[in-house]
Amino acid sequence: MAEIKVKNLHKEFGVGDDRVVALENVNLDIEGHVFVSIVGPSGCGKSTLLNILSGIETASSGTVDITQDSHDANPGYVFQAARLLPWRSVMENLMFVQKERDDEARARCQRYLDMVQLGDKGDKFPGELSGGMQQRVGIARAFSIEPDVLFMDEPFSHLDAITARSLRRELHEMWKQTKKTVLFVTHDVGEAVELSNRILVFAKGGKLEDDITVDLPFPRDPSDDAVAVAKAQVLRKFEELDLLAT
Amino acid sequence: MRRAHARRTATTIREVSDIVVTTDERPEGRQRSAEEERLLAQRRRDTRNKWLWRIAGYVVVLLIWEYGFQAIMELIAGRSLNDALLPGPIRILQTIPDIWEDGEMLSNFGATLTRIGIGFGVSFIAGALIGLFTQNKWLDSFFRDLVVVSLTSPGLVWALTGLIIWGFKPLGWIFAIFMTTFALVSVNISEGVRALPKDLLDMAKAFGVSSIDRQRHIVIPHLAPYIFTAVRFGFSIAWKVTVLTEVFSSNKGIGFQMRVTSQVFQLDEFFTWVLSFFVFALFLEKVVLQRAEDRYFRWRQEVAT
Numbered sequence A: 001m002a003e004i005k006v007k008n009l010h011k012e013f014g015v016g017d018d019r020v021v022a023l024e025n026v027n028l029d030i031e032g033h034v035f036v037s038i039v040g041p042s043g044c045g046k047s048t049l050l051n052i053l054s055g056i057e058t059a060s061s062g063t064v065d066i067t068q069d070s071h072d073a074n075p076g077y078v079f080q081a082a083r084l085l086p087w088r089s090v091m092e093n094l095m096f097v098q099k100e101r102d103d104e105a106r107a108r109c110q111r112y113l114d115m116v117q118l119g120d121k122g123d124k125f126p127g128e129l130s131g132g133m134q135q136r137v138g139i140a141r142a143f144s145i146e147p148d149v150l151f152m153d154e155p156f157s158h159l160d161a162i163t164a165r166s167l168r169r170e171l172h173e174m175w176k177q178t179k180k181t182v183l184f185v186t187h188d189v190g191e192a193v194e195l196s197n198r199i200l201v202f203a204k205g206g207k208l209e210d211d212i213t214v215d216l217p218f219p220r221d222p223s224d225d226a227v228a229v230a231k232a233q234v235l236r237k238f239e240e241l242d243l244l245a246t
Numbered sequence B: 001m002r003r004a005h006a007r008r009t010a011t012t013i014r015e016v017s018d019i020v021v022t023t024d025e026r027p028e029g030r031q032r033s034a035e036e037e038r039l040l041a042q043r044r045r046d047t048r049n050k051w052l053w054r055i056a057g058y059v060v061v062l063l064i065w066e067y068g069f070q071a072i073m074e075l076i077a078g079r080s081l082n083d084a085l086l087p088g089p090i091r092i093l094q095t096i097p098d099i100w101e102d103g104e105m106l107s108n109f110g111a112t113l114t115r116i117g118i119g120f121g122v123s124f125i126a127g128a129l130i131g132l133f134t135q136n137k138w139l140d141s142f143f144r145d146l147v148v149v150s151l152t153s154p155g156l157v158w159a160l161t162g163l164i165i166w167g168f169k170p171l172g173w174i175f176a177i178f179m180t181t182f183a184l185v186s187v188n189i190s191e192g193v194r195a196l197p198k199d200l201l202d203m204a205k206a207f208g209v210s211s212i213d214r215q216r217h218i219v220i221p222h223l224a225p226y227i228f229t230a231v232r233f234g235f236s237i238a239w240k241v242t243v244l245t246e247v248f249s250s251n252k253g254i255g256f257q258m259r260v261t262s263q264v265f266q267l268d269e270f271f272t273w274v275l276s277f278f279v280f281a282l283f284l285e286k287v288v289l290q291r292a293e294d295r296y297f298r299w300r301q302e303v304a305t
């Protein structure tokens, strides 16, 4: 069972007039097979948090601790843009992030490509695929290393509403089957309510303002009354905080 | 163009499920429309005409060279030009078998090519390293003006400098090639490094991909077009400078032959050397480099369709 512990995390960029506080004294404890959404206005430090957790950036101060089942496991990461190597085929892109590039890994990659319905596109270059397909390759890549922890940074925000919706469903299915701890950044409250057990609300200045538990059964239909009510509640909170922030 | 197209057609056949239908490809059970036929015919006509005009260009220039100059001379001066002073294309072509049979052609080409290979090889490695070094801001300052000097000064300066210092020794031409080409390489590479795809490198880092694999699968493929540009331009300059140094300070090579033949007024042979120089440069550029590039950048062509 994976666990993510964040203590007194602080991150700032720049000096003088350029100084930006991206995260201020953030404390977090996430454990087990949960889907946690992080919502908040743009510029409130959501990406910075994931980047620190995944080791792309270092914290200014504070500690981050990720415990996973297997000792040397690596978290998976799905970015806002797919971030595929344009000069490598889809399959090669998945193989690129494997610890061992053996037949077993190849079979596993193929399985996750199948899961995102791109099983026959392994030989294609990313540029030959549509934006939605590329994003699915990015998702398959993150799942293909079978991580205990998965970071996702607004993975559907560049996609059209219909593609985003079907990918959301796919993602939910995959999360259910694979029992992962997911940290999912979004600025779409509806998306957060539809997918998560828990919603962390960040406000401008990188402060963690609220931690909401969403206790509704899956699958959640956005048009369902209970889901709509939950969404309205979060939105209200969101608006209050937004007003506070300005 | 043709080859790229053939490849595209092949891909289309492999992924039959796709909606992509290229105009040259006739899906089963469908006749080309009249408009398609017309467009295709026009395209073919265009290609044919382009080639005809191109060939016509060559023919006209050669005809004027062979007959036109003589006619003009006779008109103006009332006598024909000495054949040795302005040999026509036919006479030039006739010298080729002689030079070839002597083994002169191959041995002189060999000498020049070896020089270019060694000189540009050294220059490329040093230039690439300097290009990588300039990522460091101190080293960037260190090399900045040196690079500008190399980029702007004429090759003649370095050919003569090399001759004065080293005479006929190899260091003379290596120096000249190096001074004129390393900056081209370093400028291109450092530009490439400046534009490294941070998003991809960050992605690799997040996935715990090793540094070696990051270099191999991200940095090198990203730098490849910059490297090709550097090789292409660097090579064309290395050619000229090498021949130039041979004119001054050598007893073998194309440049040397140009000097000898022009000194004894054997202009037919002189032009043969010039001509073979062109042909070879063209061959390198259009066939060797272009092929290598097409192969390496296959992913771009696939994507372009």
Ligand SMILES: Nc1ncnc2c1ncn2[C@@H]1O[C@H](COP(=O)(O)OP(=O)(O)O)[C@@H](O)[C@H]1O
Pocket: A013, A014, A020, A021, A022, A041, A042, A043, A044, A045, A046, A047, A048, A049
């Ligand atoms: N590398 C960086 N250099 C300077 N400022 C940065 C950098 N990365 C993020 N920031 C700043 O930190 C703040 C939080 O950024 P980010 O985490 O990307 O926000 P979000 O993802 O919530 O939109 C923003 O004000 C942004 O401008």
Ligand SMILES: [Mg+2]
Pocket: A046, A047, A048, A153
């Ligand atoms: Mg962001």
